[in-house]
Amino acid sequence: MSASPLDLMDDYGPEKVVCVSDTRSGMRGVLVIDNTARGMGKGGTRMSTSVTVEEIARLARTMTWKWAAVDLPFGGAKAGLVGDPQGPDKERQLRAFARALAHEVPSDYVFGLDMGLTERDAAIFIDELRDRGASVGLPAELGGFPYDELGVTGHGVAEATDAALRHLGRDTAGVRVSLQGFGAVGTAAARRLNQLGARIVAVSTSEGALTDPDGLDLDLLLKLRAEAGDRCVLEYGGDIRPLGAELRVPADVLIPAARQDVIDVALARELPARLVVEGANLPTDRAAQAVLSERGIVVVPDFIANAGGVVAAAYSMDSRGSSFPPSADVVLASVSARLRANTITVLDAASAGRRTTHEAALAIAQDRVLTAMRLRGRLPQAVL
CATH class of the missing domain: 3.40.50.720 (NAD(P)-binding Rossmann-like Domain)
Structure with a gap:
C-alpha cells in the first residue's frame, strides 16, 4: 500500500505535496516541494507509468540534500507524471500538467528534465504557461543549456x-x-x-x-x-x-x-x-x-x-531571463571543481567519524539545511 502524504512528513518536509489530474487528457501527476530553507524548490520532472507519490517524495528529499551538499542556494523538489513517455498523448498530458501547476510554477517550482522527458518537452512547458522561466533544460534554439548533449x-x-x-x-x-x-x-x-x-x-x-x-x-x-x-x-x-x-x-x-x-x-x-x-x-x-x-x-x-546536473541547473536557473546562456567550458569546469x-x-569526514560515506554526506547536508531553517526562524523555539 502506498504511503499517505502525511506519513512522508518529518522535521525537514515535505512542505507541500500537490496531486493533480485531468480526466480529458488522462493526466495524473504530483509535485513535492520538500524544503525551501536554502532557496526555492528545484528538481527534475519525470514521466513514467510507475510514478508514485512516495517515489517523488524520496527524490525530492534527495534534491534537498544534493543542493545543500554542493552548497548552492536552492531547496529540494521533484515532480512526476504518470504516463508513457513514448505514448501518443504525451504532449496533451504535459500541457495539462503545466496548467494544473500554474499556481506553483514558476513561483515555487521550475520544471526540469528527468527520466522520460526531453528538451522538446521543456519547450512545451514554457509554451503552455507562456513563461520562459517555467522550465530549464530548454533546447539551445530557445536559449537553453544542452544538459544531455554535454553530459x-x-x-x-x-x-x-x-x-x-x-x-x-x-x-x-x-x-x-x-x-x-x-x-x-x-x-x-x-x-x-x-x-x-x-x-x-x-x-x-x-x-x-x-x-x-x-x-x-x-x-x-x-x-x-x-x-x-x-x-x-x-x-x-x-x-x-x-x-x-x-x-x-x-x-x-x-x-x-x-x-x-x-x-x-x-x-x-x-x-x-x-x-x-x-x-x-x-x-x-x-x-x-x-x-x-x-x-x-x-x-x-x-x-x-x-x-x-544540479550545478548546471543552477547556471540555467540564473540564465532564464538572460540572452546569454553559460558556456559549456565554464559549467564543466565548475562541475569538476565542486564534485x-x-x-x-x-570521504575524509566518513573516515574521521568512522561512519558510512552516506552518513557523513548526510550530516554535512543536514547541518547546512538546519542552519538555514534556524536563520529563517523555521525551527521550534526550543531548538533555536
Whole structure:
C-alpha cells in the first residue's frame, strides 16, 4: 500500500505535496516541494507509468540534500507524471500538467528534465504557461543549456570517480570500470573515464549486459548507441549476459547509473568492486551501505557523485531571463571543481567519524539545511 502524504512528513518536509489530474487528457501527476530553507524548490520532472507519490517524495528529499551538499542556494523538489513517455498523448498530458501547476510554477517550482522527458518537452512547458522561466533544460534554439548533449551529470560522476581513486592512492589509468546503465549519464561517464585512461569492462542497457575483461571498444559502442539505442549491446556482439550481470563482473569500480534500489544486502555481500560511485539516485539502501562499509568498499553517495546536473541547473536557473546562456567550458569546469572537492570532503569526514560515506554526506547536508531553517526562524523555539 502506498504511503499517505502525511506519513512522508518529518522535521525537514515535505512542505507541500500537490496531486493533480485531468480526466480529458488522462493526466495524473504530483509535485513535492520538500524544503525551501536554502532557496526555492528545484528538481527534475519525470514521466513514467510507475510514478508514485512516495517515489517523488524520496527524490525530492534527495534534491534537498544534493543542493545543500554542493552548497548552492536552492531547496529540494521533484515532480512526476504518470504516463508513457513514448505514448501518443504525451504532449496533451504535459500541457495539462503545466496548467494544473500554474499556481506553483514558476513561483515555487521550475520544471526540469528527468527520466522520460526531453528538451522538446521543456519547450512545451514554457509554451503552455507562456513563461520562459517555467522550465530549464530548454533546447539551445530557445536559449537553453544542452544538459544531455554535454553530459554534465555523467561528466561529474567520472570526475568524482577520479577524485575518489586518487584519494585512495589509485590512478584511474588502467582501472576496470563496470557501468549499469548506458543512457545520458552512463555514456557521458564512460566517455570521460575513457579519456582518463580507465578500461570499461561492462555496460548494460534494458537489452542486457555486455562484458569484456580486456575492455570494450568505447568509440564503437558510443556510435552504436547513437544508432540503435539500448540495442547497442546486441549490435556490438561479444559476451552478452542477462541484465544484472554487470554488477557482478570483476571490476575495480562499479557505477550504478540506471535506477534506484539495485544494490541490496545480498548483492552488497558479494560485490567484487572496491569502489562504488552512485550515478543513479538511491541505488543502495541503508542496510546495503552498512554491509559495503564493513567490507571496506568505498561508496561515493548519489547526492555527491551525480550532482553535476544540479550545478548546471543552477547556471540555467540564473540564465532564464538572460540572452546569454553559460558556456559549456565554464559549467564543466565548475562541475569538476565542486564534485571533486565534495567527494574528498565526504570521504575524509566518513573516515574521521568512522561512519558510512552516506552518513557523513548526510550530516554535512543536514547541518547546512538546519542552519538555514534556524536563520529563517523555521525551527521550534526550543531548538533555536
